Amino acid sequence: MNSAAQTVEVDRQTMDVDIVCAGFGPATGGFLTTLTQAWSQNPADPAFESKVAPGMPLQVLCYERADDLAAGVSGVVTRAEGIRTSFPALDPAEVPMAAPIRQERVFYLLDPIGASRRSLTLRMGDFFLGLGKTLWVKDSAFELPWTPVFLHKHGGLVLSIGQFNQWVGSQLMASGLVQIWPGTPVSGPIFPEDPGGTKRAVAGLRLADQGVDKHGIPAEGYMPGMNVRAQLTVVGDGPVGAVGQRLDERFGLPAGHARREWALGMKFVIELPEDTALEAGTVWHTFGFPEPEIFGFLYVHPERLVSAGIFVPSWMGDPGRTVYRYLQHYIQHPLLWQHLKGGALRSWGAKSLEESGKHGEPFLAGDGFARIGEGSGSTNLLTGSGVDEAWTTGAQLGEAVLELLRAGKPFTQQNLSETYEKRRRASWVERGAREAENARNGFYGGFVRGLLGMGLAGLTGGRLSLAAHIPPAPKQIRRFGAYGKAGLKLREAAALAVADGRPLHDALMTARGWPEIPFDGRLLVTQQDALLMGGKVQAMPGFADHVLFLDRNRCIQCREKTCIAMCSGQALTLGDDGAPAFEREKCVHCGACLWNCAQSPDGERSNIEFVAGSGGLHSAEN
Amino acid sequence: MANVLHIVVCAGMAPDPLQTLEPTTGPNGPGIKNEMVLPAVLDPWAASALYEAASLAAKNPGSKVWLVSLGPKAKLQQVMMTVAQKVGFELVPVDGPIGGFPDAHATAAALADAIEAIPGLDRARLLVFGGWESATRGAGVTLQLVGERLGIVDQFQGVDQITLREDGSFEVLERVEGGKHQVSVCAGAPAVLGWATGNLPEPRNNPQVGMANMRTIMPALQKAKSVALEANGLKYVAVNLPRQQRETRVEKNLSAEEIAREIVEWIEKDNR
């Protein structure tokens, strides 16, 4: 196994630096921007002298897993408050694909097909809406008369995260003060010698081994991953990052916290037809279709580009969660299709969202390390916003580090807690997180209850919310029944899948009454074709597999195989032995397999280990 | 000391070939849509030249490698973030336009000027490397023109291998028709070598190499001289991308022969 192979002690290079960062997303962008903006005002300030290389400037490095800084995936519509604080003179025209928000609307989508799983209450509601068809319902959609205040992103921006990260990254590199290296996965933290095992401390990062086979065994051109030792390790590796995961394993989470709430966001970037009526800066939020639990979005960028996508949450109990097919049905909903029809798919992408918020917040700092961004629980599930929050937590750490550097104080747990944590707790990010803390609880008792709970929390600033017991992610997945209606559907689908060789989950959707996708080779294309579009998926040779199955027997016996159904890249398929087979070259590193396992070995975690890997999607537009 | 080399690699940038590339016509003639938005890579042919240069320099202690690259600063910087971890070199950036199809004469002039301005470069040890082609806008003549401007008459194209001899002369394998190589022996530097793929794999990312390179790359980028490329009256009538067409179908019951026959038919459909 990879992690085992990586613990074999070999002759590793070691490098000492002052600050090392794992992952380059908006969180690390905010951190490095804050640091370099202050530093470049007075590069000779002795506060910025290196501790590890006296006489030299501070040595600051950042390692990003993806092959390019522009390879991220996100929506994005953002209030951009934090981002604007860092760049007060920000002109959206400078950032490709950015536009100021002009219009925000929220729609409840009815199901014009009749295939979605709607509860009796919901059907009654739909019926009621249907009565007023001409009045309230147009294009099978009911527009909310106003946008709830918690969803408002007034004065904000529509962005492409790839373009934004690239823009931030090039400014940082141009400062000449920090180095950001893409194509370099970090395998995990280095822990200092700690015989008692009681310290919450990190001494740096270890980069992934290169020149190994898929099992991590040294092969031709073996190059053991370097140990980068640092005074401060900044962990900004997002929702499923390897460093964050190892820290949680080692230190646990604060009492009462658990990471159980997830969603997969998948999106298309579509070039609209030339006569489109959609204006750049248009923002639509939707709910109700293709399944009640699936929230969707449509954001319009300049130059006739649009991002359209959906979020499939862990609390959608169905084990046949097959997001790509759902997304294809989503864009064909009459409300969207009237605009998208005749468009061309430019790019596509998927990524997990860690939606536990405060419920899953880890220890934010320890001796020699701090955590920022989504992996630190910053994403706000009520407002559906993570970018500005991530950016702001990074900027707060940046300010804290400046304060400590100027005071000549070391990066101890106490010092970081008095500077970084204190700033964070006093900020709008924390207030928002508290308001959102229990906003989604209601969904564990059904969709309608969920909407009520969300409205309640949203409108009372989190003072009122519904209580809930949130089960571990594997337990949120319903089991396939062997008998009854569901069992019959499963057998029908299995017969269909065997007959025409398509994936089982896709056949399952068809068996449930979802119409076949009318492929047109431009916008509606097979999932395999999507992998080749707009920044084809690929993986550098010489790295180990990063999706590992802990107990293959468990997989063989597992009926649900939710990991395969959910896999965004069709990188997981059914292997000959009945367990999933993993193809690294097709993986988009969305991290969905990490929380889409129906059979937990210990009741909490999944049967999959998701470690650091190289490659993925090359799209710059997502 | 006969084999101390000064290798200058000329390498352009190309939009990452994994992206969806679409030709468009702008005010300055044909180009690639949204080229500034798409991530760029070091032109793959030139990249093999760089790896060969580094390997040659490593085998001949005291040798040095420069990478001369023309493009907008921001793009050069983005490309350096991936290339600089691979092998050691010193960057000689030329801040110029990207996109469109510049005149090879103008590009060659800018590159030759940049090479001549490299301090301490010894002509008697000089090997100019580059790609014999380009993945995007190969004029097929840029490197030769650079050589001409520098007055270097020994030129080789489609090179896959160079073997240095004790006396400073070297043997070159150039690709010729029929999958064969032509073997030539050159008395010594200076020479121009346009590389095909070479024989070396892409080197692994080495963070220490990256750190060392960046110390000189960032200051060089900050000081990069900017040039404007003259169109010299050149006009392109049309530009095409290699056509891509995809058709996917799952077939379980067809034999391999039947599938092969269908594929042949599909390919021929285009030529009729």
Ligand SMILES: Cc1cc2nc3c(=O)[nH]c(=O)nc-3n(C[C@H](O)[C@H](O)[C@H](O)COP(=O)(O)OP(=O)(O)OC[C@H]3O[C@@H](n4cnc5c(N)ncnc54)[C@H](O)[C@@H]3O)c2cc1C
């Ligand atoms: C489809 C979709 C739509 C969304 N829409 C919106 C929206 O409209 N508005 C909004 O505000 N938010 C939105 N979000 C959420 C938002 O994208 C995230 O909250 C935000 O990106 C989090 O930023 P981050 O910097 O914490 O982490 P990330 O953006 O996840 O960045 C972490 C980085 O670390 C890298 N990394 C991971 N592991 C390693 C490793 N081992 N070694 C090195 N590098 C590593 C990753 O490759 C990544 O680049 C959306 C998300 C998705 C998926």
Ligand code: SF4
């Ligand atoms: S990882 Fe194994 S146990 Fe978990 S869902 Fe997939 S097949 Fe089932």
Ligand code: SF4
């Ligand atoms: S195997 Fe890769 S693409 Fe598939 S779910 Fe896991 S991370 Fe996503």
